Amino acid sequence: MTAPFTLDPRLASDTVPVCDLPLCRVLLMNDARFPWLILVPARPDLYEITDLAPNDRLILWDEVTRASNCLRDAFAPTKINIGALGNIVRQLHVHVVARFDGDAAWPGPVWGAGMAEPYDDGTLDTIRQRMVTVLGAD
């Protein structure tokens, strides 16, 4: 019997859930400095992109494209940054981040850049709802 998918507790504590796409659970990073989605393939025991079954890999990149388009349409950023690092949290997850010229880490990466600044509750819910609507969760 295959172990069930469980979300790493550090990913859970830094984010709020947005929706489930066919492969990935989509999370919104609770950091008002950057509009930042995290996609976690809902399969157990994945660490590297290359651990995914080939068809799941295709679905992952399709969902990363959907998340990129979602952030572009909602925020009109200067640049989208995509990253799969996993040096600290090993569970496979892909960051999709809307970046703006002059944002808190520009032009460097967001990972390891200062401390998260949590949204106020109203803004968090507004952005989360907008992501749900634009992603058009199945």
Add this chain to the structure above:
Amino acid sequence: MTAPFTLDPRLASDTVPVCDLPLCRVLLMNDARFPWLILVPARPDLYEITDLAPNDRLILWDEVTRASNCLRDAFAPTKINIGALGNIVRQLHVHVVARFDGDAAWPGPVWGAGMAEPYDDGTLDTIRQRMVTVLGAD
């Protein structure tokens, strides 16, 4: 007439060419601190992953997978890091980096972490040849 593909001069100056895959030019970052490949889709006027034609996007992720497997097989790293940032060099390019527990930027990202330490000529040529062999360039 479509403009020809030309490599951004900053990417060219930081790297040595490894090989051309069906879509991407593969470059080796001249930084002895990290085994680090950069894949540049050889198409003009690309900035975001979402600018790629759908079929090219599939080829890109296939080639990122090949590069990841290449670094894993050649270096047995702790983790592969994948990133598409482009905040400084806008030409679309994807980083595939072999990371080791305790390397010069661990566990943070390599981007913006200190100064590159160029390889000596012999090591650079050895690693470049190994990448060519393992990637099995077409």
